[in-house]
Amino acid sequence: MFPFSAIVGQQDMKQALLIAAVDPTVGGVLLFGDRGTGKSTTVRALASLLPKMRAVVGCPYTCPPDSDDCDAAHCGVPRNNGKRKHKLFPVPVVDLPLGVTEDRVVGALDIEKALVHGEKSFEPGLLARANRGFLYIDEVNLLEDHIVDLLLDVAASGENLVEREGLSVRHPARFVLVGSGNPEEGELRPQLLDRFGLAVEVTTPTDVRERVEVIKRRDVYESDAVAFRKKWSRKDGTLRRKIVNARDALPDIEVPDEMLGKAAEICIALATDGSRGELTLIRAARATAALRGDDTLTPGHLEQVAHLALGHRLRRNPLDESSAGARVERALESVMGD
Amino acid sequence: MRRAPKRLPDSDAAMATLILAVDPHGLGGAILSGMPGLVRDRWLDNFRALLPAETPWRKIPVNVGEDRLLGGLDFAATLASGKPVFATGLLEVSDGGIVLMSMAERASPAVAAMIGGVLERGELRIERDGVARTAGSRFGMIAFDESLEDEAGVADGLAERLALRLRLVGVDLGELSLAGWRASDVAKARERLDSIGVADGVVERLCQTAALFGIASARGELFALRAARAVAALLGLAKVGDDEAAIGARLVLPHRATRLPPDDADNDESSQPPPQDSNESDGRRENKDIPDDVLVDAVRAALPEGLLALLQRDGGRRRVSAGGRAGPRAVSRRRGRPVGVRQAETLAGTRLNVLATLKAAIPWQPLRGRSIDSGDVALRIRKEDLRVTRFEDSVETTTVFVVDASGSQAARRLAEVKGAVELLLNDCYVRRDQVALVAFRGADAEVLLSPTRALARAKRSLAALPGGGGTPLASGLDAARELAESIAHHGRVPAIVLMTDGRANIARDGKADIGRAEDDALTAARELYCEGFRSLLVDTARHPKPRARALADAMGAHYVPLPQADAATISATVQAHAA
DSSP states (O other): OOOGGGOOSOHHHHHHHHHHHHOGGGOEEEEEEOTTSSHHHHHHHHHHHSOOEEEETTOTTOOOTTSSHHHHHTOOOOOBTTBOOEEEEOOOEEEEOTTOOHHHHHOEEOHHIIIIIOOOOEEOOHHHHTTTSEEEETTGGGSOHHHHHHHHHHHHHTEEEEEETTEEEEEEOOOEEEEEEOGGGOOOOHHHHTTEEEEEEEOOOOOHHHHHHHHHHHHHHHHOHHHHHHHHHHHHHHHHHHHHHHHHHGGGOBOOHHHHHHHHHHHHHHTOOTTHHHHHHHHHHHHHHHHHTOSBOOHHHHHHHHHHHHGGGSOOOTTOOSOHHHHHHHHHHHHHHO | OOOOOSSOOSSHHHHHHHHHHHOHHHHOEEEEESOSSHHHHHHHHHHHHHSOTTOOEEEOOTTOOHHHHHEEEOHHHHHHHSSOOEEEOHHHHTTTSEEEETTGGGSOHHHHHHHHHHHHHTEEEEEETTEEEEEEOOOEEEEEEOOOTTSBOSOHHHHTTOOEEEEOTTOOGGGGOOTTOOHHHHHHHHHHGGGOEEOTTHHHHHHHHHHHTTOOOTHHHHHHHHHHHHHHHHHTOSEEOHHHHHHHHHHHSGGGOOSOOOOSTTOSGGGSOGGGOOSSHHHHHHHHTOOTTHHHHHHHHHSOHHHHHHHHHHTTOSOOOBTTBBSSOOOOOOOOEEEEEEEOSOOTTSOBOHHHHHHHHGGGTTTTTOOTTTTOOOOOOOGGGOEEEEEEOOOOEEEEEEEEOSTTSOHHHHHHHHHHHHHHHHHHHHHTOEEEEEEEETTEEEEEEEEESOHHHHHHHHHTOOOOSOOOHHHHHHHHHHHHHHHHHTTOEEEEEEEEOSOOOBOTTSOBOHHHHHHHHHHHHHHHHHHTOEEEEEEOOSSOOHHHHHHHHHHTOEEEEGGGOOHHHHHHHHHHHHO
16 A cells, blocks of 8 residues: 555645545545546555544444444444443445445345355445445446445435345445546536535646656555555654544634635635535535644635535536636635635 | 577567566556557567466457456356355456457446456455455456547556557568567566666656656556666666666657657747646756657657647647547447346346346245255256346437538637537536537538547537638538447437538538539438438528528438527427437
8 A cells, every 4th residue: 555645746635535534524525637646546545544443343334332333233243241342443445346236335135144054144245344434436437327326325324224135234334435537538427526525636747846756656665565655654654643633623623603604605606506515615624724733714724625625516617618726716716805 | 598689679569579578567568459460460479479388368358248357156156056156257367467358449448447447456356246355466468459540449447557559550570570589588587677776867757758748647657667677677787777768658658648749949948838837947947957858759759640640730639549549538338227137037138137036046945945954055046036137228329519610600600609519518418428529611521529428628629629711511411420320330329410501612522612512512411311310400590591401401400590599499409309
């Protein structure tokens, strides 16, 4: 795994993923853009960056020990003196391979047990494994539509309901959906776009020095991955502590009414539909404040995340050639200017 | 002991054979374009002879099913043993070897993306039919691209991950000669590969070169560096220097180029390509010290002629065709959408759903007299257990816009037509249709955009469309018909939207002759009618005249005068017509 902190540039992409790591309720993250810009590398790097989490040993849904999730999901892990054994696990970053079938996504009847022992038992799928972590879909625009719909539904509700083959299972599936893709291969359905909380337009670095650094680091990594990871482990560690601190600080970040008003004005200026954009904007700005160690939300925080939270929610206007980024920029200027 | 030759082969084709043999997985593989034949066979023979004898060598058919490619339940074995048996997929058994795919340009985007993804990770992850597993899968791929000039080539998701591209058309058998290099030399080079360093400045120069040619993906430089390493390994060098980098750049970068670097002669600051220059003075200085442009020249010299012409013509704004590979993707990702499982009356022409069938059979086993305890493990399947997957076969429409951009359309009129097309494009986007764009002006018609779903690209090529010149209406109709035929050939439904005032003054042969031009146009329209494509004629004349209506009648098109047409009307008409 390539270390997260060794990824050159791509500030927006890193920022969006860090925001989701601090506050998973911002909704999913969509990374759309040129090939060969390190989208997959960056998402996969999250796995070793994120602070470990405490979970019940043997629970297929990696439920937290201090919750009733295990009981609710009937995971079958016994209590000992009222407690279940727990330890620290890495946060799951589950990669959804292309060609995945629905039974492996949602879980299904364990066919081997059914065939050999005549037992009806539930074989958890990838949604179970992704609980409390990230679910990553590369080439999200190539995945079967019905699977994408299913994933978005579960991501929004935080719960996976399985009613099939005589099974009736309900288990927690709270995860951040991360999708990446290349618009040249087919754009994403517009109705899917705004179901992602944040969207990043990923572009090739235009500064040659940045490109050189990308290639050099990749080259060193490929020749000796272990040494490379070791070299960057301290930086990853610093970033990890920042995430932990930000999570702790998040509930105490003060959000002045004035900032709520600004957020609403920005959304009105951009004519985004619904309140989802506004909510995401506030949450993303709050997480940004937490990551920076600030205790009050300021216009600066809003400005920093507005294009991530709103850029993909703009109505397409074929006669307005300017990019989403430029339109958000204009709206910010008009709202923040006064 | 035999010493390796000192001289590298002269031709790129032979050079590619050697370096791909040294590092097949690292380079991902090669796209070989051109028809099957002696040259291709010889190239493959040479390549195979350089690999260790035990290297797996697998052909994968282009229509391979996902379960064969990735692995899936083995129905027969599962039935025989009474428990799920997993059949290993082709990509897994190809680990450490070479996979070959003929007519790779016809691979579905999903298959191309799956292979591309496995190439990228060197690992196969399967989550299918109740099976979850991960297996090493490091291979090199040879994709044969047999597309014709204007057809789409190998899907981008795959092409991006194959470092090399060779055009074996017009190559002489003699050029494939490996100049005395043998498998033993390759084996030694493989051992050295990991320990080879990179001389100072080489990475910088590779990156600058890639940037100058407008190559977005970092894989360009990474592959060029890998190719250069393989060359250094063959030559027994400790470090990659400029000469090796030049070979790597020449083999990897040309087909990725999207524009030409500014001419070296007037290499002043103003002629620098704007995207590369940040405004900082530093960035500029760096760009200016491109040392004697060895790499740039190497790449420029290796650019295929057709690509060069295209890059010069439209400055790389469009994706361009290189070595027979058309830039815009024309292959649709048409898939039946599985909407459920049903009991099968007959298996003919359907897809058996193994899992569903087994599940249907399981509860009945004790009743059918199967007893595991007595060693009777075979599952008893009856006809009524058979289940097939139900697909919702959505037929995709591709709307072909045919735009009259000639002088007969006043400039403002053309702008209005463009506006109307943009609104329609937007509508197609919402419906997930593909669009294509044909324009006619001057002496001929041109396909500006092959079928694509990328709205941004369609808008770009529309905006860049100049107006003026003669009106070769017949040629425009011919081009539309050919494009529509090719769309139908790919299993999609074409719908033609012609925007014209019906006037013509250039005949089919390109000569200015109003009388013949109008006759030719009517003939072309009738030919379109014979094909039975759905079509719509939008009369763009300020004051609609019978001329355009007559043309619409000849081609069997629905007639809408633009003055009365807003985007919604046109869109509704197209849709009603396409349904």
